[in-house]
Amino acid sequence: MSEPTDINFDRMSCPLPLNDYAHVLLGHGSGGKLSADLIQRVFLPELGNDILSALEDQATITLGSVAASNGHPAPRLAFTTDSFVVRPLFFPGGDIGRLAVHGTVNDLAVGGAKPLYLSAAFILEEGLPMDDLRRVVTSVAESCREAGVQLVTGDTKVVDRGKGDGIFITTSGIGLVPAGRQLSIRNARPGDRVLVSGTIGDHGIAIMSVREGLEFETILESDCASLHDLTRVMLEVCPGIRCMRDPTRGGVSSALNELAAASKVGVRLREEALPVRREVSAACEMLGLDPLYVANEGKLIAVVPPDHADSLLSAMQKHPLGTNAACIGEIVAEHPGMVIMRSVIGGDRVVTMLAGEQLPRIC
Amino acid sequence: MSEPTDINFDRMSCPLPLNDYAHVLLGHGSGGKLSADLIQRVFLPELGNDILSALEDQATITLGSVAASNGHPAPRLAFTTDSFVVRPLFFPGGDIGRLAVHGTVNDLAVGGAKPLYLSAAFILEEGLPMDDLRRVVTSVAESCREAGVQLVTGDTKVVDRGKGDGIFITTSGIGLVPAGRQLSIRNARPGDRVLVSGTIGDHGIAIMSVREGLEFETILESDCASLHDLTRVMLEVCPGIRCMRDPTRGGVSSALNELAAASKVGVRLREEALPVRREVSAACEMLGLDPLYVANEGKLIAVVPPDHADSLLSAMQKHPLGTNAACIGEIVAEHPGMVIMRSVIGGDRVVTMLAGEQLPRIC
Numbered sequence: 001m002s003e004p005t006d007i008n009f010d011r012m013s014c015p016l017p018l019n020d021y022a023h024v025l026l027g028h029g030s031g032g033k034l035s036a037d038l039i040q041r042v043f044l045p046e047l048g049n050d051i052l053s054a055l056e057d058q059a060t061i062t063l064g065s066v067a068a069s070n071g072h073p074a075p076r077l078a079f080t081t082d083s084f085v086v087r088p089l090f091f092p093g094g095d096i097g098r099l100a101v102h103g104t105v106n107d108l109a110v111g112g113a114k115p116l117y118l119s120a121a122f123i124l125e126e127g128l129p130m131d132d133l134r135r136v137v138t139s140v141a142e143s144c145r146e147a148g149v150q151l152v153t154g155d156t157k158v159v160d161r162g163k164g165d166g167i168f169i170t171t172s173g174i175g176l177v178p179a180g181r182q183l184s185i186r187n188a189r190p191g192d193r194v195l196v197s198g199t200i201g202d203h204g205i206a207i208m209s210v211r212e213g214l215e216f217e218t219i220l221e222s223d224c225a226s227l228h229d230l231t232r233v234m235l236e237v238c239p240g241i242r243c244m245r246d247p248t249r250g251g252v253s254s255a256l257n258e259l260a261a262a263s264k265v266g267v268r269l270r271e272e273a274l275p276v277r278r279e280v281s282a283a284c285e286m287l288g289l290d291p292l293y294v295a296n297e298g299k300l301i302a303v304v305p306p307d308h309a310d311s312l313l314s315a316m317q318k319h320p321l322g323t324n325a326a327c328i329g330e331i332v333a334e335h336p337g338m339v340i341m342r343s344v345i346g347g348d349r350v351v352t353m354l355a356g357e358q359l360p361r362i363c
Numbered sequence: 364m365s366e367p368t369d370i371n372f373d374r375m376s377c378p379l380p381l382n383d384y385a386h387v388l389l390g391h392g393s394g395g396k397l398s399a400d401l402i403q404r405v406f407l408p409e410l411g412n413d414i415l416s417a418l419e420d421q422a423t424i425t426l427g428s429v430a431a432s433n434g435h436p437a438p439r440l441a442f443t444t445d446s447f448v449v450r451p452l453f454f455p456g457g458d459i460g461r462l463a464v465h466g467t468v469n470d471l472a473v474g475g476a477k478p479l480y481l482s483a484a485f486i487l488e489e490g491l492p493m494d495d496l497r498r499v500v501t502s503v504a505e506s507c508r509e510a511g512v513q514l515v516t517g518d519t520k521v522v523d524r525g526k527g528d529g530i531f532i533t534t535s536g537i538g539l540v541p542a543g544r545q546l547s548i549r550n551a552r553p554g555d556r557v558l559v560s561g562t563i564g565d566h567g568i569a570i571m572s573v574r575e576g577l578e579f580e581t582i583l584e585s586d587c588a589s590l591h592d593l594t595r596v597m598l599e600v601c602p603g604i605r606c607m608r609d610p611t612r613g614g615v616s617s618a619l620n621e622l623a624a625a626s627k628v629g630v631r632l633r634e635e636a637l638p639v640r641r642e643v644s645a646a647c648e649m650l651g652l653d654p655l656y657v658a659n660e661g662k663l664i665a666v667v668p669p670d671h672a673d674s675l676l677s678a679m680q681k682h683p684l685g686t687n688a689a690c691i692g693e694i695v696a697e698h699p700g701m702v703i704m705r706s707v708i709g710g711d712r713v714v715t716m717l718a719g720e721q722l723p724r725i726c
Contacts, residue, residue, distance in 0.1 A: 024491040029521030038519060042497055046504040051515040059515035061480055063438055063539065075426055075438060081482035081535055083520045117424055119444035121533045123486070128387040134405055141409040152414040152422035155533075156401060157446045158392030159724060163528040170484045170518075170533035172444055176426065361522060 025357070031249025032293075032354030036258075055258065056185060057245060058111040060177055076179070078113035080104055081172040087361045089132060089166050091210050093203075093221030096167055097139035099297060099363055102226045103248065104171040105147040109231040110244035110300055112183045113175030115147060120171050121155040125164035136167055147226035149173070181235070187242040188263035192331040193309035195302045197230060197316055198223070198324040200252055201280045204294035204362050209283060216279045225298030230321045234302065237315040242303040248363055250354050251293040255301050256339045257353040269329035269341040269351065292341075293354050295362045303331060388720070394612025395656075395717030399621075418621070419548060420608060421474040423540055439542075441476035443467055444535040450724045452495060452529050454573050456566075456584030460502035462660060462726055463532040465589045466611065468510040472594040473607035473663055475546045476538030478510060483534050484518040488527035499530055510589035512536070544598070550605035551626035555694040556672035558665045560593060560679055561586070561687040562638045563615055567657035567725050568646045575650065579642045588661030593684045597665065600678040605666040611726055613717050614656040618664050619702045620716040632692035632704040632714065655704075656717050658725045666694060 020041070027034040044053055051059045058080035084100040100120065108115040120140060124133065144151050202223040209220055227246065235241060247255035252274075256267045276284075276291045284291050298321060304312050309327060316322035329341075339351040383404070390397040407416055414422045421443035447463040463483065471478040483503060487496065507514050565586040572583055590609065598604060610618035615637075619630045639647075639654045647654050661684065667675050672690060679685035692704075702714040 020493070022493055024487045024489060024493060024496060024521060026489050026521050026523060028487070029519060035519065042493070042500055043517065043519070046497075046500045047507075047514050047517075049513055049515070051513065052517065059480070059482075061515060061537075063440075077426075077440075077537070079480060079482060079537060080516050081484045081533070082518045083484040083486050083533060085486060085520045085522050117422070117442060119422075119442060119535050121444045121446040121535075123446050123448060123531055123533075124387045124391070126387060126389050130383070130385055130387060130405070133387060134409075137405055137409045144410075150412055150414065151410050152412070152424060153443050154406065154410075154415065155445045156392060156398065156406075157448045157724075158387055158389050159448050159528060159531075160389060162525065165522060165526040168486055168522075168531070170444070170446060170486075170535075172482050172484075172533075172535035174424075174440070174442060174537065361520075 026360045027356035030354055030357040031254050034356060036353065055262070056111060057107040058113065060111065076177040078108045078111045078175040078177050080107040081170065082107065083168060083170040084363055085165070085168050085361050086207065086363050087165065088210055089136065091222060092206050092219050094224035095136060095139050096169055097136040098143045098224050100169040100171045101140055101143035101147060102224050102297060103363060104173040105149060105226045105228055106246040108173050108175035109228040110246050111177065112181045112231065112235060113177045115149045115173055115175040115228050117174045118144065118149050118151045118171055119153045120151055120169060123164055123168040124156065124158045125166050126158055126161045128166050133167065147228055183241060183243045185243050185245065185259045185262040188259055188265050188303045188331045189242065190265060190331050190333040191306050192242055192303045193306055193327050194267060194329040194331065195304060195309065195313055195316065196252065196275065196326055196328050197300045197322045199275045199277045199280065200296055200299060201276060201284065201291035201294035203297040204359050205280045205283045207362055208287060208359060212287065214283055214286070218279070220279045223296060223298035225321055227298065227300055227321060230316065230319050231300070233315055233319055234312060238304060238308045238312040240305055240308055242305070244300050244302045246300050247296050249295050251295055252301065253292045253339065253351050254353055259303065260339055261337045264336045266332040266335040267329060267339040268332050269339065271341050271343045273326055273328045275324045275326045289358065292351055293358050295359065297363065389723045390719035392723070393717055393720040394617050397719060399716065419474060420470040421476065423474065439540040441471045441474045441538040441540050443470040444533065445470065446531060446533040447726055448528070448531050448724050449570065449726050450528065451573055452499065454585060455569050455582050457587035458499055458502050459530055459532055460499040461506045461587050463534045464503055464506035464510060465587050465660060466726060467534040467536040468512060468589045468591055469609040471536050471538035472591040473609050474540065475544040475594065475598060476540045478512045478536055478538040478591050480537045481507065481512050481514045481534055482516045483514055483532055486527055486531040487519065487521045488529055489521055489524045491529055496530065510591055546604060546606045548606050548608065548622045548625040551622055551628050551666045551694045552605065553628060553694050553696040554669050555605055555666045556669055556690050557630060557692040557694065558667060558672065558676055558679065559615065559638065559689055559691050560663045560685045562640045562643065563659055563662060564639060564643045564647065564654035564657035566660040567614070567722050568643045570725055571650060571722060572646060577646055577649070581642070583642045586659055586661035588684055590661065590663055590684060593679065593682050594663070596678055596682055597675060601667060601671045601675040603668055603671055607663050607665045609663050610659050612658050614658055615664065616655040616702065616714050617716055622666065623702055624700045627699045629695040629698040630692060630702040631695050632702065634704050634706045636689055636691045638687045638689050652721065655714055656721055658722065660726065
């Protein structure tokens with residue numbers, strides 16, 4: 001993506017050229033430009049196919065032969081996977097087990113699927129306290145109940161001390177996509193509105209505040225939650241939603257940049273409209289971070305035709321997980337592939353994708 | 364499982380009592396008794412449900428609502444996951460990428476499913492040579508083509524140097540189970556025959572020979588391969604196969620002990636019938652290992668009613684991946700839950716499940 005030179009580069013952009021790297025860097029796991037680069041240069045040339053290369057949060061697959069015989073539409077499944085390597089394992093508002101369940105459930109939910117079944121594969125480090133494992137397993141079980149999904153298959157491996165880091169969990173999920181539903185990050189059209197379901201940056205800052213020993217008047221908790229019921233309500237009210245994304249690693253910035261690129265449209269944000277908690281805002285200033293780049297684990301972004309935006313927003317705000325929902329911008333025909341934000345003090349800046357690593361191992 | 368005192372304990376049995384451990388040991392990832400203990404004591408009490416608790420190599424799930432409306436049988440899916448943490452990443456006959464694809468394909472295939480879709484989640488260690496990653500990704504792509512599956516979704520995370528070990532891969536797979544097919548490790552009946560599709564222990568010894576610097580006259584290669592076509596042929600010839608298992612971690616011993624426990628039957632093996640390569644046999648002697656406990660990555664065990672055993676065996680031997688197939692024993696009503704082997708020199712021994720860790724990080 002080339003960047004225009006007539007406006008300020010975002011302060012998060014990285015001076016490193018995105019050339020071939022001889023070694024994997026932490027930034028290749030950032031969910032930003034380096035991640036995208038790794039996918040485009042290393043994974044897709046070998047593994048690319050119509051489904052994988054769409055780079056949605058979930059693959060939609062059609063079980064063709066099953067129902068074809070009688071003229072009924074073939075069942076469509078959503079299928080997704082994510083590894084979780086968050087440090088620390090336990091943090092205010094959640095832990096790695098909760099994150100692993102809700103993260104995968106959300107990838108299904110934002111695709112418009114009803115999440116049904118999960119798998120979980122644990123990579124444990126020798127010496128891990130068994131009590132820590134028990135806590136995490138309990139949390140996985142509770143989170144599955146909250147999300148209404150069944151964990152049906154799993155695996156456990158153990159690696160030698162110093163070759164892992166406590167617990168890594170990889171969850172995969174299967175959901176059912178109702179007939180006719182077709183959400184995609186390629187669907188955004190000029191004029192569409194961009195909604196967010198609540199305050200941004202809560203998860204990343206909750207993790208950072210533990211790591212950095214920051215203290216707030218109140219405990220800042222991760223927003224980690226399953227969005228399956230919120231998406232269900234949203235799609236009932238507004239079946240015409242173009243697409244949804246959960247802005248995890250790389251934050252709202254990555255999600256919107258990917259969307260802009262995939263739909264070949266521009267995104268215009270209004271900084272004043274971004275819902276950000278006071279504590280998150282303060283912590284970001286202290287740590288030199290921008291909330292737009294900080295991970296969320298219980299929020300979504302939705303793109304919706306303008307005439308449905310108000311009713312959708314109002315439905316979201318009535319849902320417990322959407323009380324702070326807001327319209328934060330719109331899709332435009334100008335500057336396709338770019339996200340530009342009108343700042344509080346006026347003036348536009350390009351919200352680039354994060355280049356390197358801002359918050360390693362946030363999920 | 365209590366063990367009789369009137370015959371020799373297997374030399375692989377471990378003196379440690381399987382009590383509660385305060386910390387995770389390498390042996391908890393062995394695929395033997397400690398693994399089973401961890402699953403029974405930590406995972407199942409929290410996460411157990413009808414599907415997970417069956418402890419098959421794959422979960423079979425029914426998409427109820429999809430096809431129920433018109434009286435057609437609902438599609439049944441097989442769903443499985445495995446993490447791969449093998450060291451070294453590259454070994455004779457394969458690498459971690461090949462292992463990750465074929466391992467998951469095989470878990471679907473031995474359930475009688477047609478493997479269709481895969482996900483792959485990579486956990487990379489900072490500093491990993493990019494060329495190593497490229498080699499592995501190429502191998503994943505080639506293996507998917509061999510196995511006739513599509514990799515449709517993925518994830519990449521990076522952990523800091525010293526918190527991982529090069530590459531870990533978690534693959535999950537989805538397959539379609541034909542109507543009426545119902546393989547299960549609970550199905551074995553006295554009189555059934557136990558077949559193995561070829562020589563045992565090749566994968567584990569190939570890995571160990573690299574680690575230990577053993578040299579053979581010929582290079583001993585891992586047997587790593589996708590069994591989907593072999594299982595297809597087998598089920599065509601003999602739809603009445605009771606169950607199949609791929610004896611990976613923990614080897615043939617673990618697979619048969621799990622089967623004996625689940626079906627509440629005994630297994631009698633004949634040592635002279637076990638197909639073992641000369642080099643594997645020699646290496647096992649040198650390393651103090653028993654081929655029954657050594658991992659395989661391209662072999663399966665099948666339990667079949669006696670009157671179908673000969674035709675099935677002959678069909679297996681005609682398949683490139685079954686040329687060394689053999690009937691190695693039978694299911695008996697005596698000593699339910701136990702595997703007993705008649706040795707070459709006569710005399711019976713109990714083939715217990717491996718207790719601790721014999722070959723860490725073999726897959």
